[in-house]
Amino acid sequence: ANGMTGPGAIEVISYVQADLKRIAAMVIEKAKKLCISKSVNDVNTEVIEGDARSVLCEAVDKHHASILVVGSHGHGAIKRAVLGSVSDYCAHHAHCSVLIVKRPKIKR
Numbered sequence: 001a002n003g004m005t006g007p008g009a010i011e012v013i014s015y016v017q018a019d020l021k022r023i024a025a026m027v028i029e030k031a032k033k034l035c036i037s038k039s040v041n042d043v044n045t046e047v048i049e050g051d052a053r054s055v056l057c058e059a060v061d062k063h064h065a066s067i068l069v070v071g072s073h074g075h076g077a078i079k080r081a082v083l084g085s086v087s088d089y090c091a092h093h094a095h096c097s098v099l100i101v102k103r104p105k106i107k108r
Helices: 009-037 052-062 077-083 086-093
Strands: 067-072 097-102
Touching (some): 052 067, 067 086, 086 097
Parallel strands (some): 067 097
16 A cells, blocks of 8 residues: 555556656657667567566566666665665576666766
8 A cells, every 4th residue: 555545646646657657658769769779679678567676687587688787876875775776686686697887977
């Protein structure tokens, strides 16, 4: 159960879900365009709801992946300790090699 109750809660939840679906569609479209621009043609896309850690590790098994590439947000140690790092979890639990791509440092 979630913490929202009372009139309007259903509308808010459905609005948030619709917004998440819209954002997911935009991300998929951007990824497809990037693949095409890099001549990567044999690509399957899939949007799955759930905890990213378990969803990614399950996808590795489902698709018999030989490598999983994940990004690193570079959260601080405290935030990472509280939230848990998706990339760290995958590095320890995925049944394949894991490549963690860090965000480029901004030159000042």
